[in-house]
Amino acid sequence: MAIMSYSVPREIYYGENAMGKLAELKGTKAAIVTGGHSMKKFGFLDKAAEILKKGGIESIIIDGVEPNPSVATVRRGAEAMLKFEPDWIIAIGGGSAIDAAKVMWCFYEHPEVTFEEIVPVGSMPALRTKAKFVAIPSTSGTASEITAFSVITDPEKSMKYPIVSGEMVPDIAILDPELPSTMPPDITANTGMDAMCHALEALVSIAATPFTTPYALEAIRLVTDNLPEAYAHGKNLDARMKMHEASALAGMAFTNASLGLVHSLAHKLGGEFHVTHGLANAILVPYIIAYNEQFTDQYAYAAEVLKIDNLSANVQRLNAQLSIPKSFQELNWDGLTAEKFEAVLDRMSQHAFEDPCTLTNPGTPCVADVKMIYKAAFYGTPIELQK
Ligand SMILES: NC(=O)c1ccc[n+]([C@@H]2O[C@H](COP(=O)([O-])OP(=O)(O)OC[C@H]3O[C@@H](n4cnc5c(N)ncnc54)[C@H](O)[C@@H]3O)[C@@H](O)[C@H]2O)c1
Ligand SMILES: [Fe+2]
16 A cells, blocks of 8 residues: 655634734745735735734845746746845735746745756755745636645747656645635636636546545535636625635645646647637536546546536536637637648647647547547547447
């Protein structure tokens, strides 16, 4: 019997005004890492700096982290940290800001290490000799505040690199519903369905364990019950809190059980056509449930536990409530025409098959299965079952 492990942040503070917990940090200097404008505009950066100041911690802001953060952005942030010498790194923003801050942290602790050296899974050297890490998410989807992952882009090579290391699991996650309450409806829908897909994929993953399945189940329940309300009434802090909890729980499941074909196919479709990650997931997931149902009884188990008649119908109903179309053809995404889709289909299917997430999907899918699912999801046709 193999020895397994299960990692999550040491502390998770959650609830209205949870950001106030920053006042209890012990230290002298903090680097706050954030994205473009939203966190500044809505006053969350000033609020964080003020709380830290009251607790005796001086802070700097490292801003301008772009969506899909680049290696250059990460290096720039690490340089600023090397000058300032913080003992806390506090990431405030969406998955992009938190992911970038995680790798800045690595280059701050180990300036001599190259990006190439940390790309192989688990190769990151030990962190926490100079600083500890707090993540405060402003979207409810990636769960970067929980996970051992960071996704960094090399624009020169047009490559997105998933960096994986238990070292990067944050020390503290703070889930404060005020932050996501400023998300517009489309980002709420896309990131919320990303969380749903994390939970659904962790549920049926062949690496699922008794330490992951309960979190996946609860995340599915919370997204089902709260995403339509968070989408329609963004200022409802109760719905926002429940979506934050859902995302974090799904993160606790997938950082330990990994993902599956929804993410494999979405990653490569995103790479080719820049379709927003959560949106691509949401369109793909009903097709992949139909495929996976041949190989797993976990959906039926989840439906029974959650008292939902059918998990596929459940996500299709949610998609409809969030105005997410049923197929990529219906989505009519700029540049994603049938002609261009067919032109890259073989290459994209091969790459999606090779994505690490495919390894934990039930049913040992082959390249032809991946291609068949892509076609079904593009044209909105039923998938071909094997039995
Ligand atoms: N680390 C992980 O485990 C993990 C998992 C999945 C994806 N990712 C990565 O995370 C990134 C995506 O993160 P994301 O989906 O959170 O989006 P994001 O961080 O890229 O943000 C998307 C947009 O929403 C805006 N925004 C964020 N919060 C807001 C708020 N509260 N109010 C108004 N606007 C707001 C941002 O400014 C940005 O324009 C990608 O790079 C993806 O590859 C990481
Ligand atoms: Fe995702």
